[in-house]
Amino acid sequence: MTDTHLETRHATPALVRGLDVAAKGALLLLLVIAFVDPNLGNMRDKGAGARAVAYPMLAFTVPVIWSVFWKERASFPWLADLMITLSCFSDIFGNRMDLYDQVVWFDDFMHFFNTGVITGAVILLTMHRSSTLLATIERALAIGVTGSVVWELAEYAAFLSKSWERHGAYTDTLGDLSLGMLGAVGAALVIHAMWKRGRLGDAAPQLELRFRNQASTV
Secondary structure (H helix, E strand, C coil), rough: CCCCCCCECCCHHHHHHHHHHHHHHHHHHHHHHHHHHCCCCCCCCHHHHHHHHHHHHCCHHHHHHHHHHHHCCCCCCCCHEEEEEEEHHHHHHHHCCHHHCCCCHHHHHHHHHHHHHHHHHHHHHHHCCCCHHHHHHHHHHHHHHHHHHHHHHHHHCCCHHHEEEEEEEEEEEEHHHHHHHHHHHHHHHHHHHHHHHHCCCCHHHHHHHHHHHHHCCC
């Protein structure tokens, strides 16, 4: 029998759980459409195959890690998982609706938003709510800047190197990196402010468990 003193369980709003499940289902459906018919998903020459592999891996990373390491001791971190899934879904949905080509600012917003939500998710999954603002910003910069660079490299390798857009890639890349950094710092500031107000304390049950166990050994 599992020792309840070694468990951390929190109830999650049904809305968060429902949005997470719906976003994952919609993401998989849109990826299948884009992979089978790139034109229908507005993904022709935009790395549809690479996204079809990478996005499900990213969207299901937290469930896999939780199943292996946390399942018996902590409830599922639904909010962080939703944030990661949203970063994948929003990109595919934006392409499906042709927003990248039809809305001039949409690409910039996606770099700001997606880097922010990914960074926020990682902060929630890896940092305790007692962390200082400086430590939170440092983690955000490490995640956000690294993630932005990796994305730009992947984007160039997947399709940009073969596209006419490569001629303006340098300027665009600098802008994307800057927006990603701002999104990451913004996420850090919002999360830390919410921690100070007593919010999001149950967003990462596995960290509460570790913090409680460390405190009991002091």
